[in-house]
Amino acid sequence: MQLVLSWPVRLIVIGLLVFSLFVDGAGYIYRIANHYPLTGNVSGLPPNFGGWQLYIHRGLDLAGGTHIDYQLTNFPAGQSRADVQQRTIQVINKRVNALGVNEPQIRGAGSNNDRITVDLAGVTADQAQKTIGAVSKLVYTKWVPDAKVTNGPEPGYKPAFTGLTGDDIQSATAQIDQSGLAWVVNVSFTQHGAGIFDTLTRENVAACPGDPNTTATANCAQRHLAIFLDLTQKDIDSWEDPAYVGKVSQPYDTACLSAQTPNTICGKFLTDPITLQEISGGNATISGSFTEQSAKDLATGINSGSLPVDLQVLDVIQVGSTLGAESVKLSLAAGLLGLSIVVLFMIIYYRVPGLLASLALLFYAAAVLAVFKVVPVTLTLAGITGFILSVGMAVDANVLIFERFKEEVRAGRTIPAAVDAAVRRAWPAIRDSNTSTLITCVILGFIGPPQVQGFAITLGIGVVASLVSSIVVTHNLLAIVMTGSSLRRPVLMGVDRVRPL
Amino acid sequence: MWIVSDLSDVNASQQTADIVPEVKPKEQPAPQPQAEPRVRKLNIIGRRNVFFAISLLIIIPGIISMVAKGFLLGIDFAGGTEFTVHFPGQPSVAVVENAVAAENINGSVIQTGGGGYIIRALPLTPAQQKIVEDDLVRHVGPMTIQQVLEVGPTIAGETIGRALLAVVIASLAILGLLAWRFHNIPGGWRAGFQFGGAALAALLHDVFLLAGIFSIMGKVLGWRIGEIDSLFVTAVLTVVGFSVHDTIVVFDRVRENLRVSQRLSFEQIVNLSIMQTAARSIITSFTVVLVLAAILIAGGATLKGFALALLIGIVSGTYSSIFNAAPLLVVWRRLQPLR
Numbered sequence: 001m002q003l004v005l006s007w008p009v010r011l012i013v014i015g016l017l018v019f020s021l022f023v024d025g026a027g028y029i030y031r032i033a034n035h036y037p038l039t040g041n042v043s044g045l046p047p048n049f050g051g052w053q054l055y056i057h058r059g060l061d062l063a064g065g066t067h068i069d070y071q072l073t074n075f076p077a078g079q080s081r082a083d084v085q086q087r088t089i090q091v092i093n094k095r096v097n098a099l100g101v102n103e104p105q106i107r108g109a110g111s112n113n114d115r116i117t118v119d120l121a122g123v124t125a126d127q128a129q130k131t132i133g134a135v136s137k138l139v140y141t142k143w144v145p146d147a148k149v150t151n152g153p154e155p156g157y158k159p160a161f162t163g164l165t166g167d168d169i170q171s172a173t174a175q176i177d178q179s180g181l182a183w184v185v186n187v188s189f190t191q192h193g194a195g196i197f198d199t200l201t202r203e204n205v206a207a208c209p210g211d212p213n214t215t216a217t218a219n220c221a222q223r224h225l226a227i228f229l230d231l232t233q234k235d236i237d238s239w240e241d242p243a244y245v246g247k248v249s250q251p252y253d254t255a256c257l258s259a260q261t262p263n264t265i266c267g268k269f270l271t272d273p274i275t276l277q278e279i280s281g282g283n284a285t286i287s288g289s290f291t292e293q294s295a296k297d298l299a300t301g302i303n304s305g306s307l308p309v310d311l312q313v314l315d316v317i318q319v320g321s322t323l324g325a326e327s328v329k330l331s332l333a334a335g336l337l338g339l340s341i342v343v344l345f346m347i348i349y350y351r352v353p354g355l356l357a358s359l360a361l362l363f364y365a366a367a368v369l370a371v372f373k374v375v376p377v378t379l380t381l382a383g384i385t386g387f388i389l390s391v392g393m394a395v396d397a398n399v400l401i402f403e404r405f406k407e408e409v410r411a412g413r414t415i416p417a418a419v420d421a422a423v424r425r426a427w428p429a430i431r432d433s434n435t436s437t438l439i440t441c442v443i444l445g446f447i448g449p450p451q452v453q454g455f456a457i458t459l460g461i462g463v464v465a466s467l468v469s470s471i472v473v474t475h476n477l478l479a480i481v482m483t484g485s486s487l488r489r490p491v492l493m494g495v496d497r498v499r500p501l
Numbered sequence: 502m503w504i505v506s507d508l509s510d511v512n513a514s515q516q517t518a519d520i521v522p523e524v525k526p527k528e529q530p531a532p533q534p535q536a537e538p539r540v541r542k543l544n545i546i547g548r549r550n551v552f553f554a555i556s557l558l559i560i561i562p563g564i565i566s567m568v569a570k571g572f573l574l575g576i577d578f579a580g581g582t583e584f585t586v587h588f589p590g591q592p593s594v595a596v597v598e599n600a601v602a603a604e605n606i607n608g609s610v611i612q613t614g615g616g617g618y619i620i621r622a623l624p625l626t627p628a629q630q631k632i633v634e635d636d637l638v639r640h641v642g643p644m645t646i647q648q649v650l651e652v653g654p655t656i657a658g659e660t661i662g663r664a665l666l667a668v669v670i671a672s673l674a675i676l677g678l679l680a681w682r683f684h685n686i687p688g689g690w691r692a693g694f695q696f697g698g699a700a701l702a703a704l705l706h707d708v709f710l711l712a713g714i715f716s717i718m719g720k721v722l723g724w725r726i727g728e729i730d731s732l733f734v735t736a737v738l739t740v741v742g743f744s745v746h747d748t749i750v751v752f753d754r755v756r757e758n759l760r761v762s763q764r765l766s767f768e769q770i771v772n773l774s775i776m777q778t779a780a781r782s783i784i785t786s787f788t789v790v791l792v793l794a795a796i797l798i799a800g801g802a803t804l805k806g807f808a809l810a811l812l813i814g815i816v817s818g819t820y821s822s823i824f825n826a827a828p829l830l831v832v833w834r835r836l837q838p839l840r
Contacts, residue, residue, distance in 0.1 A: 126627055126631060129627045317651070318649035341788070403778075436679075437745075440742055443667055443674060449660040452664065
């Protein structure tokens with residue numbers, strides 16, 4: 001026991017406590033001082049380590065929002081499934097960004113990279129599914145003369161479908177070109193797409209031959225191939241209306257399209273590059289005055305028109321924000337009620353040791369909260385339950401020690417000796433029972449259903465913290481109190497009789 | 502690993518002396534009877550068959566109900582769509598039921614009070630959900646949607662499978678841990694597996710008792726609180742954790758007493774150990790029961806079934822550790838003597 005009662009251990013515990021209180025408290029002081037809401041993400045919130053912010057992440061059942069599990073089907077042949085899954089996640093991310101969701105969670109799942117889980121706070125299931133599941137169709141168009149067209153990317157011309165679509169694109173990536181100076185977007189086509197693209201570019205060059213960089217006549221509208229998303233025949237038929245074209249030629253607008261009604265006109269335009277030469281290998285490069293961001297945006301835009309897989313909905317959970325807020329209130333109330341009952345009971349039944357154990361519980365609560373913020377653990381209803389139950393287990397270790405303490409006193413030991421013997425002899429039971437709980441937590445965390453995993457994580461963290469609080473903190477506090485002889489009286493220690501010193 | 506501090510005034514020979522007088526209370530009355538809790542004189546091992554019978558009396562009807570009737574499954578196990586809605590107009594059940602029946606979605610309606618309803622139906626596509634929602638507003642009145650769950654059959658099957666797998670693997674791990682922890686006593690690994698096996702039996706007692714009672718409540722009595730879902734699985738696992746805690750505390754005491762009191766028979770040692778740890782087991786469970794009772798009375802509707810499951814399970818867990826696990830260890834020892 002000398003190890004536990006040594007000053008280095010005490011200093012570590014005090015350090016942990018100070019760190020926990022800092023992590024728990026600093027954010028709230030900042031929030032109150034700046035009149036920010038007391039929960040959720042606030043930019044610039046301290047403690048802030050290089051953009052890593054600490055606050056309690058609430059799960060959807062507490063925050064309200066939508067959770068969807070998708071099954072990916074129709075994987076393209078000959079590509080790594082992990083890559084395809086990543087690309088699909090990027091596309092979904094891009095689409096979801098249009099909703100303005102705070103911290104969308106889009107994760108790959110499934111043993112075979114065949115699942116994607118989406119968590120969106122504050123969005124209804126209807127909105128979410130419309131946005132994510134919306135099949136944007138990417139089309140390549142060429143330009144055909146129409147003298148009545150006065151507006152748009154190429155006045156005097158209207159677009160025409162070429163048969164080349166998003167289905168023919170394998171992927172688009174933003175990268176730095178060979179000179180190492182400029183950002184470009186590389187587009188690679190499938191075999192089928194490469195054939196069409198070859199024909200189109202040959203026709204482009206034939207329309208006005210020459211090098212467009214040096215010969216002015218070589219830059220004609222027919223030498224361009226434009227990319228639109230969701231462009232319909234109706235749009236093309238309306239190309240002579242300048243107001244209509246002005247709107248359709250705006251950059252592609254996901255938010256507008258997901259809330260589309262028959263009368264709204266949304267931007268559908270992506271890019272309209274000129275063809276420099278015939279391209280037969282199926283790999284095209286779009287260059288221009290790109291920044292890193294604009295190149296990446298274009299690549300994502302092209303990819304978003306081509307989800308590489310089909311998405312099939314497995315399950316949807318939509319929680320209203322009122323229900324979430326109510327759950328938070330109820331579980332907070334249950335937690336506080338439980339904690340106060342436990343504290344009251346411990347103090348009445350065990351007197352001074354009970355009071356010290358209650359103080360240790362406060363250390364425990366502060367430490368666990370700090371761990372939840374630092375990891376960070378996303379708190380769900382089941383997770384809060386795990387936390388409350390770990391309080392029960394924290395108390396259990398103390399009850400074991402204190403019952404043993406009473407026994408040792410009854411057997412005739414002095415109070416300090418009884419404390420020491422109680423901690424030492426209660427230890428094997430505490431160690432074995434908590435090990436079994438930790439093992440259960442690890443198993444549940446890995447193979448349990450998702451709802452149970454949150455429970456396992458908080459319970460596991462709670463058990464570790466409770467071991468520290470009940471063994472190290474309580475024992476040290478007891479040892480310190482024991483040095484004051486006035487506190488060593490049997491009535492304060494909750495024991496009936498004691499052998500005179 | 503534990504260094505005896507200089508505060509200790511007891512040596513090993515005195516430790517034996519602590520315990521031996523307590524086992525023969527009739528021959529050697531304690532010097533101060535009021536200091537000795539009365540429970541110490543109970544002979545639990547001697548009346549073990551009574552305690553086994555009590556457990557079986559509750560578990561067997563439960564198992565019959567489980568086999569014959571199964572469980573009332575929550576939405577995440579059964580699959581389908583569940584709307585949790587609130588009508589500020591507080592319509593009657595009949596009005597809502599009529600509106601749902603008109604939808605032809607095989608729907609059922611559960612009233613949660615204060616204009617709150619839960620509507621269950623087949624799995625619906627988002628478009629179908631929207632139609633149902635719109636129709637409800639048209640036929641019943643304005644409503645707020647608090648929660649919509651849609652669980653496809655794939656996920657439902659997977660949740661059940663993973664939950665069962667988790668319980669089985671966790672049980673085996675606990676058996677292994679106890680066998681390893683207790684193989685250092687006389688009898689070696691065989692003794693270790695006796696301890697682990699008895700703990701596992703107590704654990705299964707709690708799982709079957711809890712599942713049985715919920716099967717009876719859900720299917721025989723038709724109470725909605727007997728519905729089982731992921732939260733119920735969480736409750737079962739928590740109960741398993743607590744039950745094992747209680748059992749380990751008793752067994753740890755048996756291990757300690759085996760070392761220090763060589764003169765006692767195995768039965769006496771086990772009975773003594775139960776008596777020495779009963780106060781702790783009951784106090785710990787009592788604090789947890791207080792918290793759970795608070796949740797059961799004051800908590801929200803979603804947590805009530807969960808709190809009830811924990812309440813039953815924790816009481817059962819404490820009972821099984823004291824009255825089943827330890828007596829079972831004695832029975833096992835008789836059938837398979839080690840010393």
